[in-house]
Amino acid sequence: xxxxxxxxxxxxxxxxxxxxxxxxPLKHYLFGNVVSDLIAKRELLxxxxxxxxxxxxxxxxxxxxxxxxxxxxxxxxxKHYLGNLLISNSIIGPEIRSLGQSLGEFNDGLLNxxxxxxxxxxxxxxxxxxxxxxxxxxxxxxxxxxxxxHLYQMPYTVSVIDELAxxxxxxxxxxAAPEKKVIVVDCDDTLWNxxxxxxxxxxxxxxxxxxxIVHLHFQQFLKKKKDEGFLLCICSKNNEQDVEEAFxxxxxxxxxxxxxxxxVNWKSKPDNIRELASELSLGLDSFIMIDDSQFEVxxxxxxxxxxxxxxxxxxxxxxxxxxxxxxxxxxxYTTEDINKTEQYIIxxxxxxxxxxxxxxxxxxLQLQLKMDISLNNIGEIERYAQMTEKTNQFNxxxxxxxxxxxxxxxxxxxxxxxxxxxxxxxxxxxxxxxxIETGNDLAIVRNYLxxxxxxxxxxxxxxxxxxxxxxxxxxxKLGGIKFQVTxxxxxxxxxxxxxxxxxx
Amino acid sequence: xxxxxxxxxxxxxxxFGEHTVITYTTRQEEIxxxxxxxxxxxxxxxxxxxxxxxxxxxxETLKSVEDVVNAIRKRKN
Numbered sequence: 001x002x003x004x005x006x007x008x009x010x011x012x013x014x015x016x017x018x019x020x021x022x023x024x025p026l027k028h029y030l031f032g033n034v035v036s037d038l039i040a041k042r043e044l045l046x047x048x049x050x051x052x053x054x055x056x057x058x059x060x061x062x063x064x065x066x067x068x069x070x071x072x073x074x075x076x077x078x079k080h081y082l083g084n085l086l087i088s089n090s091i092i093g094p095e096i097r098s099l100g101q102s103l104g105e106f107n108d109g110l111l112n113x114x115x116x117x118x119x120x121x122x123x124x125x126x127x128x129x130x131x132x133x134x135x136x137x138x139x140x141x142x143x144x145x146x147x148x149x150h151l152y153q154m155p156y157t158v159s160v161i162d163e164l165a166x167x168x169x170x171x172x173x174x175x176a177a178p179e180k181k182v183i184v185v186d187c188d189d190t191l192w193n194x195x196x197x198x199x200x201x202x203x204x205x206x207x208x209x210x211x212x213i214v215h216l217h218f219q220q221f222l223k224k225k226k227d228e229g230f231l232l233c234i235c236s237k238n239n240e241q242d243v244e245e246a247f248x249x250x251x252x253x254x255x256x257x258x259x260x261x262x263x264v265n266w267k268s269k270p271d272n273i274r275e276l277a278s279e280l281s282l283g284l285d286s287f288i289m290i291d292d293s294q295f296e297v298x299x300x301x302x303x304x305x306x307x308x309x310x311x312x313x314x315x316x317x318x319x320x321x322x323x324x325x326x327x328x329x330x331x332x333y334t335t336e337d338i339n340k341t342e343q344y345i346i347x348x349x350x351x352x353x354x355x356x357x358x359x360x361x362x363x364x365l366q367l368q369l370k371m372d373i374s375l376n377n378i379g380e381i382e383r384y385a386q387m388t389e390k391t392n393q394f395n396x397x398x399x400x401x402x403x404x405x406x407x408x409x410x411x412x413x414x415x416x417x418x419x420x421x422x423x424x425x426x427x428x429x430x431x432x433x434x435x436i437e438t439g440n441d442l443a444i445v446r447n448y449l450x451x452x453x454x455x456x457x458x459x460x461x462x463x464x465x466x467x468x469x470x471x472x473x474x475x476x477k478l479g480g481i482k483f484q485v486t487x488x489x490x491x492x493x494x495x496x497x498x499x500x501x502x503x504x
Numbered sequence: 505x506x507x508x509x510x511x512x513x514x515x516x517x518x519x520f521g522e523h524t525v526i527t528y529t530t531r532q533e534e535i536x537x538x539x540x541x542x543x544x545x546x547x548x549x550x551x552x553x554x555x556x557x558x559x560x561x562x563x564e565t566l567k568s569v570e571d572v573v574n575a576i577r578k579r580k581n
Contacts, residue, residue: 011541011544013541013544014541014544014545014548017545145548145551145557147557147558147559147560147563148544148547148548148560148563150560151544151560151563151564152540152544154544157548157551157552158548158549158551158552159552161548386564389540390540392539392540392541488539
């Protein structure tokens with residue numbers, strides 16, 4: 001099974017739980033700053049076959065400039081990556097509508113189509129998953145849970161999480177599976193309403209009236225699929241002349257000639273399908289079979305497990321779900337494209353010198369980050385206590401402090417350094433804290449924490465250095481660091497090993 | 505109270521694992537799987553099962569089964 005990685009600005013854990021439950025292995029999960037992760041962690045992400053980038057413009061209300069930065073990072077990434085890049089379609093919209101122009105500060109973060117977005121839309125290895133449809137179907141009111149979102153950066157309701165996970169599972173299975181090439185359809189009660197052999201040609205329907213409309217739309221859909229390159233075949237238990245008469249006498253979107261092969265007889269459907277496969281010299285796994293009979297659907301599935309069998313139903317909502325099936329999608333990226341892509345990458349590397357954001361350092365520089373460091377700031381103590389509980393990724397040992405314990409820590413002579421962060425887009429609030437125990441001219445780092453909101457900007461290095469500088473100023477020497485590996489503190493482990501180059 | 509507790513049992517099993525056993529007095533520290541992500545998971549399942557929306561300050565004070573029962577009861581009244 002193909003592996004995947006996720007880059008996300010919302011807490012994706014609950015979605016990942018469900019995806020991994022379907023035995024699709026996750027390689028890396030980067031949560032926080034999408035832009036810097038796409039630039040700085042590029043090599044890491046290349047290890048997996050698909051990368052999902054989930055950006056929530058509705059929840060985070062990005063400034064247009066931020067959305068453009070994300071767009072540029074995505075384009076840059078897609079050009080260096082040969083796997084499948086899966087992006088939510090909630091980033092590009094037909095227009096930038098203003099939810100808040102009247103409020104004067106926010107828009108909904110969608111980008112207009114322009115030359116930049118077109119680059120992404122046309123990239124061969126970029127796939128969009130339809131997150132907007134999920135939002136649309138649930139309605140904003142039932143999709144978002146802003147209370148939880150503001151607490152955990154995870155703003156979705158259970159049903160949205162479930163549907164998003166399902167959608168991503170389907171998309172990844174689709175990308176891992178061979179592409180479908182042949183659509184085989186039944187005739188009676190599928191291509192038309194009625195049984196031609198019994199009811200006669202005059203009593204079958206495929207038109208705009210209520211009895212025929214779902215069949216009319218189905219035929220139109222099949223015609224479109226034929227134009228996209230699918231081969232159409234018929235497999236029907238019928239008399240051949242009845243079916244031919246239906247095509248001859250009825251005005252329908254599809255004609256007899258639209259079908260490359262027909263198996264109209266009384267043999268079993270699996271036998272007919274196997275014959276089709278051998279006559280077309282195509283594998284059965286590239287076949288889709290559509291039939292209205294639940295018996296036939298189950299039977300074909302049982303006898304030929306590798307074929308995709310879909311059931312046709314006259315209920316219109318079922319029809320809409322049927323044509324939405326991933327089996328009918330065309331992959332954008334084929335093996336022949338890979339060589340071309342490699343040449344493309346070389347050309348891109350040349351051009352990259354003139355791009356606005358050329359490196360991680362440039363990106364950091366243009367963010368205009370500003371740290372505000374305070375010592376034993378009682379006014380923020382509630383936030384500090386909350387951080388010890390909620391921060392997982394960049395947390396040196398996951399020791400939890402209550403407000404009272406933090407107050408006692410300070411009274412006992414401990415130093416609590418806090419850090420607030422701002423950049424050109426706004427205020428992050430208190431995002432960093434370091435607890436220092438002192439004694440005998442020595443300073444022990446009891447814990448060091450950084451909110452994931454602030455990670456990936458080099459801030460964790462700078463704050464650490466500034467505090468070390470302060471300690472030095474007070475005549476204290478670094479005497480030790482309390483570090484403990486936890487299942488979730490990989491970013492902290494990386495930092496710790498990089499700085500102190502020792503193993504646990 | 506009892507009917508709420510009864511409804512909580514399958515939710516806790518779903519969120520924290522099938523082996524999870526709860527009573528009215530079970531506390532967060534007695535369930536090793538009750539970390540911050542699963543806390544979030546639990547809140548989502550609670551809100552879904554009981555059709556309610558909890559506020560951040562309520563969510564943060566849920567430290568035991570008793571707290572959960574009380575929060576739901578308060579909402580239902």
